[in-house]
Amino acid sequence: MALLDVQNLAVSFVTRNGTNMAVDGISFSVELGKITAIIGESGSGKSVACYSLLGLVPMPPGRIDGGRALFEGRDLLQLEESELRKIRGRDIAMIFQDPMTCLNPYMTIGKQLMEPLLYHHRVTTEQARARALELLDEVGIRDPESTIDNYPHQFSGGMRQRVMIAMALINEPKLLIADEPTTALDVTIQAQILKLVAGLQLKRDIGVIFISHDLAVVADIADTIVVMKQGAIVESGNRERIFRNAQHPYTQKLLAAIPTDSKQPRPDAVQPLIQVRNLCTWFDQGRHREPVKAVNDVSFDINRGEVLGLVGESGSGKSTIGRSILRLVPVTSGEVSFDGTDLTTLEGRELKAMRRRMQMIFQDPFASLNPRMTVYDALAEPLLLHRIENRKTVARGVLKLMDDVGLARAFVRKYPHEFSGGQRQRIAIGRALATRPEFIVADEPVSALDVTIQAQILDLMQQLGREYGLTMLFVSHDLAVVRHLADRILVLYKGEVVEQGSGDDLFQRPQQAYTRQLLQSIPGRSLLA
Amino acid sequence: MWRFIGVRLLQAIPVILVVITVTFFLVRIAPGGPFDSEKAVTREVKAALEAQYKLNLPLFQQYTSYLNDVAHGNLGPSFKYPGRSVNELIAAGFPVTAELGLYAMLVALGIGGLAGIIAALKPNTAQDYIPMSAAMIGICMPSFLLGPLLVLVFGIHLDWLPVSGWGDIPGDKILPAITLGAAYAAYIARLGRAGMLEVLSQDYIRTARAKGLPEWQVVVKHSLRGGMIPVVAFLGPAFAGLLAGSFVVETIFQIPGLGRFFVQAAFNRDYTMILGTTVFVSVLIVLFNLLSDILAAWMNPRLRAQFSQH
Known part of the structure; x- marks a missing residue:
């Protein structure tokens, strides 16, 4: 029997503007000792689906519309909050995307590590501390004795993610949900963390749900891959089949998006x-x-x-x-x-x-665009400042830039927060080209x-x-x-x-x-x- | 850390100098003098009095002489209480004001902090709107209106608490403390709510919930410290404001504190007393601001680390 068996799970968000189906009747299962990867772009409902299993989706506005989630024979969706709380952090643990923000900056990592153990089991503080030290050592934190009483800001991103992993594993859960655990990390650190997760999973023989937007990330570790789009599963299967023989066009698109080729160097004159x-x-x-x-x-x-x-x-x-x-x-x-x-x-x-x-394009287009300026203002400003266009011609210049970066002209009066990450980066590129x-x-x-x-x-x-x-x-x-x-x-x-x-x-x-x-x-x- | 404190104290010196200068010349510009309301005195007596208090010297010389005295910790003799120095009068009045301020602060923190936390737990529900509306009323209501209202209801109508006095009848400190603290309770409630909302939306709160902690532990262990930092940073200015603003409450409730001396001194043109209390309160403001800044930084591990390095 599967460790976790999700059937027809449906979750929606009720807002003033109507009901938004976030997860639309998905089914998947996780076996003990296996890694199930859920792949999809932002907004595909992959995180919401997993959070809703543990009651971590705020309700309202969230609402579970139906389905079952059998974990060791019990339906998680039907459990009282107090029952669910006993499972959370003990039988099912989570790792989150951004280790910078997911650890409490006001508490030492030791205290945060020991917390799940002290809360779920009858152990003394000394026992919990000893266990925390063991785990820090296991996840590769050097010299845990001297670092356990440090605060999160004293660790690098990769080290914090290791602390998060130790914290999730301290109660020896049967199921680990990892929500984009490497997305905020460098490629080299990502490789280390992936290896660590796979190694710990193998050693403990637990089930893992690995959520990611990137097929390549899970290519080496996943047993089963579930591809989600707009709240529904478009394709699922074992790893080899998905990579060698993807059926759904969306999966094929995801595969094609992974950059694999080399650009050929230009032969022109060197100047x-x-x-x-x-x-x-x-x-x-x-x-x-x-x-x-x-x-x-x-x-x-x-x-x-x-x-x-x-x-x-x-x-x-x-x-x-x-x-x-x-x-x-x-x-x-x-x-x-x-x-x-x-x-x-x-x-x-x-x-x-x-x-x-000379111009610059930054990593985070949201942080580098002024939230109180419309796209029009953001693009018109450099045009006017550097006298490339005058007041009469500036509108035309802005529209040309919009066309160049592939944004619909109708969006010109919108503010940065109304755009997706990709669209915002297009605006930032347009501003740089202005x-x-x-x-x-x-x-x-x-x-x-x-x-x-x-x-x-x-x-x-x-x-x-x-x-x-x-x-x-x-x-x-x-x-x-x-x-x-x-x-x-x-x-x-x-x-x-x-x-x-x-x-x-x-x-x-x-x-x-x-x-x-x-x-x-x-x-x-x-x-x- | 010591360096930071030292720099802040040095920065305070010009601030206080400006306060003294402005106050010194402002009270002199105000019409009337300290001995105008005395019964008619002969010209000789008046001249003798003025000579005694150095009022016969040129204004600028009076100013430098006063600065010199202040630098030596001497705030000069009171014009209106013959034979008593301003230092003595402040020493007599300040403990009462400080006690009142302390109780008012406890009221403000207790009621305001709790209301802010409660409101932040269920934002945009009745649990949020009711305490926050009460806070808005608290901010808008001046103490000279709230004080008499409280006296009317609890002192006269219900006859539960004494209507005035300080330390004479049990319970006579309750109404002044509430009157003085109410506005600050309201500010603290709003700051606390904003701080808690900010912290409760952080990713690490989700982590705490994912550990299976019950909600009260999530709030108390994971949110309170971060959420209360803005409140702590406000405590310094608030405490100074309480002391400076206590004169209304002291007048309403007949409390023999610093504030009453200050008001009387202003009416009587008791130059040294006005200046002395102003200097004293501005020093307190500087100190309390410094204290609350240090405390707020101390609560944040990252800032604390930076502090101990320097």
């Missing part, structure tokens, strides 16, 4: 637009401490019309390089020249004139997006790059994405360039151990190759 020589950007840490050498003695050229990929994990200095070129952070030493002019010495009006020729720049720094522009949307935005950037004749510095932690878009790739580690070459060179003949490690972190290589 550098940007020359970076011995760039150092250090951040002072106060008088008595060594400065953080975010970028240390980095030199490279970006040729006119070229897309240069910059790859590395968090803290490798890749974003700082982009910002240093645009003079958004003060450069410690070295030279950055743009079209023959040294940028590091420019001031005032000259710098402003130069900035018009000044007709020659050079764009794109800092993780697709990292916050679902895979299918990611593919669309990458296509858009490629197409616009050609149309506008853009030179681009494309910063990302994801080698697969960079390979798809970049002519040449620079691999960065701890502020220094460790390797560079074309996508094919790096993928087929990596020279450095670190590059090989990055390559091995790309999820789903085995099935996608």
Whole structure:
């Protein structure tokens, strides 16, 4: 018998604007010792379905419209809150997406770890602490004795996710629900966490539901894959069948969205637009401490019309390089020249004139767009500021930009929050293109997006790059994405360039151990190759 | 940490200097003088009095001489209470005001904090609207209206509590404390509600629920600390406001506190007394703001770590 058997689960949200079917009669099951992956884009209902099993969907506005969820013979949907609470955290535990926000910043991790144990079982504080230490050790936290009384902010993202996993496993649950546990992490850390989850699952022989928007992520670990779209299951089956022989067009689209190809380097004449020589950007840490050498003695050229990929994990200095070129952070030493002019010495009006020729696209389009400005205002502002259009012609300019980035003209009076993540990134791209720049720094522009949307935005950037004749510095932690878009790739580690070459060179003949490690972190290589 | 405190205290010096200067010249601009309402005195007596209190010196010299005294902790002699210094008068009145302020603060925290938490648990329901509407009324209602109303109902109509006095009859401290604390209870309720709502929408609250913790533990152990930080940061200004604003309540309930001295001093043009109490209260405001800032930072582990580094 299955550990969890969900039949015809239906969940809806009742709002002022009517009833919204979030989960529309889905059925799936989870076996002991197996990993079931639920795949779908944001809003497909995959998280809501799992939260509703544990009574974690706020009601109202949520409402369970029907179905059964048999867990060890009991229907979770029919249980009283007090009964369900005994199962939550004891028999069924959860890991969430963002370890930055999912741990209580006001409590030490030790206290948070011990809590489920102390609440569900009769154990002393000493016993709980001993158990917490064991688990921290098991999930790979170094020196747990001295870190157990630290607060979450003292850990890195990957380490926090390990703490979350330890917390979920402390009561030895039979079912673990992992909701996008690696989406907020770097590719290398993601690979480690995936390995950890798979290893713990195997050792304990428990059932796992792994929720993700990315088929590639679950390619190596899932036994069964369930693909959801708009609240319904479009296809499900074992891993090999889904990857080798997907039937539903949506699954095929998801598979196609995983970037696997290499861009062929351009053969044209080499004429550098940007020359970076011995760039150092250090951040002072106060008088008595060594400065953080975010970028240390980095030199490279970006040729006119070229897309240069910059790859590395968090803290490798890749974003700082982009910002240093645009003079958004003060450069410690070295030279950055743009079209023959040294940028590091420019001031005032000259710098402003130069900035018009260089633009930036950020990772989080929501944070970088002013929530109180409509799309029209956001796009018109740079056009007017840099006198590219005058008051009479600005409307036409805005509409042209909307067309270019593939947004319907009718959306022009809407505010950023009314758009999806992908659409917001289109607005941000449009705003960056408004000044007709020659050079764009794109800092993780697709990292916050679902895979299918990611593919669309990458296509858009490629197409616009050609149309506008853009030179681009494309910063990302994801080698697969960079390979798809970049002519040449620079691999960065701890502020220094460790390797560079074309996508094919790096993928087929990596020279450095670190590059090989990055390559091995790309999820789903085995099935996608 | 010590550096932070030191810097803040240094910053306070110019602030207090400005307060002294502005007050000093403002009260002198006001018509009348400290001895105008005395029975007719001979010119010689008046001149002798003015000489005694250095009022015959040029204004600027009086100012520098006063600054010098204040720097040495001497707030000067009172003009209206012969033979007593302003320091003595403040020392006599302040304990009463401080006690009243403390009780009022307890009332404000108890009622306001609880109302804020209760409202935040079920936002946009009756459980939210009722305490928050009451808070709005509390903010709008001035203490000179609330005080007499409370006296009318609980002192006269129901005859449960004494109508005035301080420490004479049991229970006579209750109505003044409530009158003074009500407005602050209302502010705290609103701040507490906003803080709690913010925290309760955080991802880590969902984590706590997923652990199977009962709702009261989610609120008490996981939400309270973060949710109350805005309230704690408000305590400093609130406490200072309580002390400064207590003169209305002290007048209504005939309480021999600092506030009453202050009001009388203003009417009597008791220059040194006005200045002395103003300086004293502004020092208190600076100190309480500093204290609540330190406390609020201390409650946040991330800020605490930054603090102990420096």
